[in-house]
Amino acid sequence: MxxxxxxxxxxxxxxxxxxxxxxxxxxxxxxxxxxxGPEDIAWSVAAESDQAxxxxxxxxxxxxxxxxxxEHAATAFCHSDPGRFAFLYRMLWRLRSEPKLLAIATDPDxxxxxxxxxxxxxxxxxxxxxxxxxxxxEGSDERYVAWFEPDHFIVERNADxxxxxxxxxxxxxxxxxxxxxxxxxxxxxxxGAAKGDAPAEDDTEALWLTYFENIFNPAxxxxxxxxxxxxxxxxxxxxxASLIPDLIAGADEAARDMIARTPTTPAPHHAKVxxxxxxxxxxxxxxxxxxxxxxxxxxxxxxCRRCPLWRDATxxxxxxxxxxxxxxxxxxxPGDQEDLAGKPFVGPAxxxxxxxxxxxxxxxxxxxxxxxxxxxxFEPRGKRRIHSKPNAGEVQACRWWIGKELELIxxxxxxxLGATAALSLLGKAIAVTKMRGQVIEREDGLRVFIxxxxxxxxxxxxPAEKEAERERFLQDMKQVxxxxxx
Amino acid sequence: xxxxxxxxxxxxxxxxxxxxxxxxxxxSAKKDSLKSGGIGSTxxxxxxxxxxxxxxxxxxxxxxxxNFCIYDCSYCINRSSSNVRRARFSIDEVVKLTMxxxxxxxxxxxxxxxxxxxxxxxxxAEMVEVARRLRLEEKFSGYIHLxxxxxxxxxxxxxxxxYADRLSINVELPTDEGVKRLxxxxxxxxxxxxxxxxxxxxxxxxxxxxxxxxxxRFAPGGQSTQMxxxxxxxxxxxxxxxxxxxxxxxxxxxxxxxxxxxxxxxSSSLPLQKPPxxxxxxxxxxxxxxxxxxxxxxxxxxxxxxxxxxxxxxxKLAWALxxxxxxxxxxxxxxxxxxxxxxxxxxxxxxxILGTRRHHRLRLEDVGRICHSIAKVRPFIIAEGWSPGGLTxxxxxxxxxxxxxxxxxxx
Numbered sequence: 001m002x003x004x005x006x007x008x009x010x011x012x013x014x015x016x017x018x019x020x021x022x023x024x025x026x027x028x029x030x031x032x033x034x035x036x037g038p039e040d041i042a043w044s045v046a047a048e049s050d051q052a053x054x055x056x057x058x059x060x061x062x063x064x065x066x067x068x069x070x071e072h073a074a075t076a077f078c079h080s081d082p083g084r085f086a087f088l089y090r091m092l093w094r095l096r097s098e099p100k101l102l103a104i105a106t107d108p109d110x111x112x113x114x115x116x117x118x119x120x121x122x123x124x125x126x127x128x129x130x131x132x133x134x135x136x137x138e139g140s141d142e143r144y145v146a147w148f149e150p151d152h153f154i155v156e157r158n159a160d161x162x163x164x165x166x167x168x169x170x171x172x173x174x175x176x177x178x179x180x181x182x183x184x185x186x187x188x189x190x191x192g193a194a195k196g197d198a199p200a201e202d203d204t205e206a207l208w209l210t211y212f213e214n215i216f217n218p219a220x221x222x223x224x225x226x227x228x229x230x231x232x233x234x235x236x237x238x239x240x241a242s243l244i245p246d247l248i249a250g251a252d253e254a255a256r257d258m259i260a261r262t263p264t265t266p267a268p269h270h271a272k273v274x275x276x277x278x279x280x281x282x283x284x285x286x287x288x289x290x291x292x293x294x295x296x297x298x299x300x301x302x303x304c305r306r307c308p309l310w311r312d313a314t315x316x317x318x319x320x321x322x323x324x325x326x327x328x329x330x331x332x333x334p335g336d337q338e339d340l341a342g343k344p345f346v347g348p349a350x351x352x353x354x355x356x357x358x359x360x361x362x363x364x365x366x367x368x369x370x371x372x373x374x375x376x377x378f379e380p381r382g383k384r385r386i387h388s389k390p391n392a393g394e395v396q397a398c399r400w401w402i403g404k405e406l407e408l409i410x411x412x413x414x415x416x417l418g419a420t421a422a423l424s425l426l427g428k429a430i431a432v433t434k435m436r437g438q439v440i441e442r443e444d445g446l447r448v449f450i451x452x453x454x455x456x457x458x459x460x461x462x463p464a465e466k467e468a469e470r471e472r473f474l475q476d477m478k479q480v481x482x483x484x485x486x
Numbered sequence: 487x488x489x490x491x492x493x494x495x496x497x498x499x500x501x502x503x504x505x506x507x508x509x510x511x512x513x514s515a516k517k518d519s520l521k522s523g524g525i526g527s528t529x530x531x532x533x534x535x536x537x538x539x540x541x542x543x544x545x546x547x548x549x550x551x552x553n554f555c556i557y558d559c560s561y562c563i564n565r566s567s568s569n570v571r572r573a574r575f576s577i578d579e580v581v582k583l584t585m586x587x588x589x590x591x592x593x594x595x596x597x598x599x600x601x602x603x604x605x606x607x608x609x610x611a612e613m614v615e616v617a618r619r620l621r622l623e624e625k626f627s628g629y630i631h632l633x634x635x636x637x638x639x640x641x642x643x644x645x646x647x648x649y650a651d652r653l654s655i656n657v658e659l660p661t662d663e664g665v666k667r668l669x670x671x672x673x674x675x676x677x678x679x680x681x682x683x684x685x686x687x688x689x690x691x692x693x694x695x696x697x698x699x700x701x702x703r704f705a706p707g708g709q710s711t712q713m714x715x716x717x718x719x720x721x722x723x724x725x726x727x728x729x730x731x732x733x734x735x736x737x738x739x740x741x742x743x744x745x746x747x748x749x750x751x752x753s754s755s756l757p758l759q760k761p762p763x764x765x766x767x768x769x770x771x772x773x774x775x776x777x778x779x780x781x782x783x784x785x786x787x788x789x790x791x792x793x794x795x796x797x798x799x800x801x802k803l804a805w806a807l808x809x810x811x812x813x814x815x816x817x818x819x820x821x822x823x824x825x826x827x828x829x830x831x832x833x834x835x836x837x838x839i840l841g842t843r844r845h846h847r848l849r850l851e852d853v854g855r856i857c858h859s860i861a862k863v864r865p866f867i868i869a870e871g872w873s874p875g876g877l878t879x880x881x882x883x884x885x886x887x888x889x890x891x892x893x894x895x896x897x
Contacts, residue, residue, distance in 0.1 A: 100845050105838035106852040129535045133590045144589060164518035165527040168625065169589060204586045210493050214500040215548060216538035219747045219761055225541025229534060240536055247539050259748045259759065266567035270558070273566045277556040278671055312731050314682045315675065339735070340682040380734030380783065
């Protein structure tokens with residue numbers, strides 16, 4: 001057992017104030033570099049601090065501590081625990097031989113440091129939240145004054161927050177141990193005050209209380225959840241807290257009343273509003289097979305429910321281009337960008353496609369582009385949508401639209417971009433890589449040119465291969481141009 | 487009848503706004519008033535300035551510009567057939583209230599929504615004007631959340647994004663069928679399109695402009711939405727499917743779930759009961775699993791009998807109990823992804839485990855020191871000197887974990 005100690009420590013360090021971190025840092029540096037162990041130091045705060053008798057830093061000695069320790073220590077230093085000066089010195093002492101100490105979350109000292117920081121941060125956060133200013137004076141005398149009782153020594157630490165936020169007004173925050181004052185240009189930290197030094201009322205509080213009372217939903221009473229975040233110790237300085245007991249007491253009845261009250265007859269103005277703004281309900285879905293132009297067909301496709309893909313997509317992405325185009329390009333399905341924009345071939349693959357068509361001398365304005373499937377099929381993965389291949393049933397359901405588009409446009413040539421398009425146009429699966437570059441004539445006489453989908457080029461990473469594939473696709477498009485002319 | 491006072495209007499128009507769950511003021515760009523000499527700041531983390539006895543944070547002045555409305559959505563207290571008292575703020579009144587509250591540090595900013603009067607564009611234009619006046623005339627740098635009216639014009643939405651931190655459009659219900667049934671005048675297609683347009687606008691504005699190479703400010707807090715839970719019959723699996731779709735498609739920052747709350751003068755087409763608060767809570771937990779824990783939506787409820795989240799235990803524990811073959815996980819060797827799937831280990835605890843084990847191996851007691859409930863974790867991990875043996879596959883495991891958890895529960 002240790003004998004009782006009465007100032008038996010070799011060094012008495014007196015800090016200038018509870019928040020004198022600079023003083024602590026200086027003393028700690030001098031002591032630790034002189035190998036003074038934690039047990040040989042007594043820390044205290046005194047108005048007339050004197051550190052003259054501390055040893056000076058030995059010549060050439062350097063203190064190496066992890067960079068983030070200073071930050072952690074500065075935060076924990078604001079804690080009200082009187083043992084914090086000695087504790088932080090002990091951390092510093094240990095860090096010399098255990099430089100990784102702060103990373104070891106299971107160490108009791110690391111946990112204590114973390115707990116202290118957490119308490120300070122929470123108290124700071126509550127100060128940002130629960131300071132309530134009251135206005136005094138008018139015009140050029142207008143000032144805002146608040147009384148707040150923090151658990152820790154956090155006024156200095158938080159004053160800048162209030163400066164950044166309330167730059168354009170003059171304010172003072174009073175607390176028992178210190179005050180902060182902003183005159184619009186300069187921040188001054190002053191001595192503590194008493195609650196009576198702050199104004200006792202403010203007219204706007206009545207409005208604030210009205211708001212508090214009415215934003216509360218009595219059907220959702222959760223008193224513990226409220227108290228966890230707004231503990232009772234803060235209530236005495238929150239004007240709205242005076243309402244809480246009555247709101248809680250009346251909640252059950254108010255909620256039961258809301259449920260019990262039977263629906264009344266519609267308000268008198270309701271019929272007028274309905275007549276004026278909603279004269280008729282949407283007409284029953286227009287039958288989609290009597291469209292006689294592409295734009296009518298596009299309209300009809302907006303509400304397509306022929307397969308379930310509409311549920312997750314934003315909109316139907318219909319074909320685009322002149323309705324007398326000589327060639328129709330058919331892709332697989334819209335992608336992420338097409339789904340948002342409502343236009344085909346506007347995403348990354350569309351850009352590649354456009355550039356190559358341009359190189360081949362095909363005017364995109366003169367061709368019709370569309371997709372085998374008109375809704376985007378995908379799987380959400382966080383903030384991305386991963387493209388999924390449409391299945392045979394979905395392709396089959398959407399062939400109805402392709403059929404109508406071809407019927408109305410009557411092109412000389414259709415270009416199947418990839419296997420899904422080929423399946424849609426030919427009604428059967430074919431091996432695109434084998435059939436690439438060939439023209440297949442359908443029973444109805446339409447010639448179908450087979451090639452890959454331009455997104456295939458995008459998926460190749462090796463630059464030389466990518467370039468080669470682009471070149472092959474360019475040759476395909478040049479052939480399409482020749483076929484168009486023929 | 488004399489004109490209502492601001493206080494009377496505030497009572498009506500905050501009561502009318504309280505069914506919107508969103509109150510976040512976080513995630514926007516940092517800004518303060520040092521340069522402008524004005525009022526207001528946003529510094530990343532939002533601040534809850536008060537809490538109502540419903541446990542909800544009060545961060546923003548959440549009000550409607552007016553609760554007159556031409557829509558007749560049966561779940562809404564402000565629907566045109568409701569006999570609720572009506573009121574309408576002037577633009578001046580909203581601006582003054584916001585500034586008066588903000589200067590006294592009651593709020594982080596304004597969350598302004600509105601019933602639709604006359605036309606969507608007229609209503610939206612007034613809301614944009616409130617935001618414009620706050621920013622330009624009052625030099626206000628606090629948080630502004632505007633509810634966007636789906637049918638309003640692209641120009642108005644663009645202006646809204648210029649002044650607001652966050653824009654939101656409520657999908658209201660998890661399925662289009664639900665919207666059509668309960669909100670007959672609303673068009674789910676238009677709501678989707680509005681969200682798609684907002685995402686495109688945000689992406690466009692995120693690119694530096696050609697001339698100044700600067701990025702234009704446009705709703706730096708992103709977009710969010712709200713779904714009402716329990717007003718229709720959609721299962722939790724269906725609700726989460728819709729959320730996953732919304733996050734993926736429109737890059738929403740948040741999907742809010744709002745347990746359907748009985749409203750005064752309710753429509754007869756709705757369930758009149760206490761709001762399913764625990765269900766709402768479990769949905770938020772499941773939402774977190776998708777956003778921060780690497781779970782894909784389908785796996786959260788895969789293997790469950792009814793597509794509903796277990797109300798007695800959290801969704802990760804429920805998932806682990808259904809997928810015991812993936813456990814135990816070795817706390818000293820498993821990668822981050824595997825650790826995140828252990829019940830009772832949150833993202834922060836996992837970070838601590840990864841940091842600490844680089845220096846020494848962790849024992850069960852070590853894990854106990856840094857996590858909240860070792861009872862929940864123990865059956866699913868291997869640690870130095872600890873192996874759960876048959877515990878992981880024990881038949882009654884669920885019950886042995888549920889009881890201590892129930893006592894801890896807040897509800």
